[in-house]
């Protein structure tokens with residue numbers, strides 16, 4: 341028997357894991373103050389770039405002696421810039437528990453040809469950080485966007501480590517507590533928790549990372565886009581808004597709007613609380629049903645941003661086809677856009693819960709998930 345459709349839809353059905361929903365206050369005319377058609381090196385442009393850096397520092401609580409740079413090519417650019425510039429000086433450990441982390445392993449092993457120790461965990465699992473040697477350089481992803489598994493805290497990272505920690509935090513920053521004293525390089529892109537635009541990456545360097553940059557020259561060629569030093573000294577301008585190449589001043593304005601919105605609603609604690617509340621609504625939904633479960637095996641590692649779900653009903657014949665069909669139904673009804681699992685991840689759904697998503701939209705979407713699941717079970721039975 342067909343399940344009735346819910347009476348209401350989410351006001352905003354955007355649950356994509358990147359680019360993520362814009363802040364609730366967003367409208368294009370709020371970007372009208374952008375320094376468009378002006379040089380990013382003119383005072384007006386540089387002031388905005390500096391404000392983007394310092395606003396980020398203020399809201400994230402980044403220590404004053406850490407550098408923050410706006411770099412090309414989104415989060416990928418920031419991570420690769422760090423890897424290419426810093427790795428090779430000491431032994432290196434690469435950690436991966438989903439496809440983005442796996443991509444950084446490929447970079448280290450196949451491109452940089454490092455004799456790295458590679459430690460991986462399958463989708464839903466995480467590497468035990470207590471077993472990692474932090475006297476090596478360690479590259480890892482804080483929140484695995486494609487598996488919905490996150491590092492629960494930085495306790496396993498020793499304060500007196502000899503290696504550098506290089507952390508891809510793109511779907512964690514602004515939603516999860518990042519322990520700055522445990523992170524030497526932290527990267528993220530504007531498009532995630534704050535609903536900014538892609539294209540630019542943020543690269544945050546500890547004093548130890550800067551010391552490495554100034555004391556070590558990698559043996560491989562370094563594209564101009566990756567160069568952070570000149571004559572053995574850090575190019576400080578990069579961390580004051582003098583970007584390596586031309587940024588989008590529209591994207592910068594959009595980031596400034598996101599930061600303003602963030603300040604207005606209460607800053608980092610409120611961002612984290614919003615993501616927690618959103619994710620909890622989904623966790624509760626799953627707990628109350630026996631046909632859907634979190635992909636993250638250990639509840640302590642469940643992401644509060646990229647919540648990944650798997651269908652567990654034994655009646656499901658083809659898991660991948662079923663999950664895709666549910667996502668298609670949700671999209672067709674305007675109930676949830678872009679919630680299919682990542683292409684390399686196990687079949688299921690991925691629902692973004694970052695700070696720009698409203699709890700009321702999650703709550704309005706979940707009855708549709710119920711509906712879509714049952715509708716698909718019926719469709720499967722009819723087709724059999």
Ligand SMILES: Cc1ncc(COP(=O)(O)O)c(C=O)c1O
Nearest residue numbers: 358414415416440485510511529
């Ligand atoms: C963990 C992680 N790393 C890297 C990336 C790539 O980010 P970008 O496309 O901003 O370079 C993503 C994108 O979703 C991601 O989730």
